[in-house]
Amino acid sequence: MPDLRAQWRALVPGAEALAEDLITRWSQPHRHYHTTDHLAAVLTVVDRYADLAPDADAVRLAAWFHDAVYDPRAPDNEERSAQLAETGLPAAGVPAGRVTETARLVRLTAGHAVADGDRTGALLADADLAILAAGQHDYDRYAAAVRREYAHVPEAAFRAGRAAVLESLLALPALFRIVPPRVEWEDRARANIERELSALRRASP
Known part of the structure; x- marks a missing residue:
């Protein structure tokens, strides 16, 4: 895994203190997908395609903060993560404009709806959703890890909630907007999502 501390x-x-706080958050024991591995994967995509965004460092900061607060029982993780950025980054000397942009990007990950022309938002959304375009084995591991994060939710309720999330993703005009392999990623991601949806529906009573 990349050296997250060096990247920070x-x-x-x-x-460094803020980095340690963030890494501690990303390493909480209730996380199974939203871990430092996910953070590293998002940063890898951002770095690979950094030249596509007007402010790649804001995207990197948003990657660090976008799941910094992650409570599967709470509905406002993105908002609380954005507020954490708004609190922590000014004290770290990050300019006000970049703090504002970072918080905007974090909030965008609540639904991954990106406005036309928002190249910075598009890069973050593409990086965050890249797992959807993984090979079948890795996608299935991701889906199983998400289920473990929601172990407190009864099976029927989880299937219904997960299906709603997947259907909302399929309803997006595009899952990937800016990365060069977006057409290939789009086809693979939609196939993965449809396959998971079919399995969820088959398991329903």
């Missing part, structure tokens, strides 16, 4: 130091020098 390059992004926000002299803010």
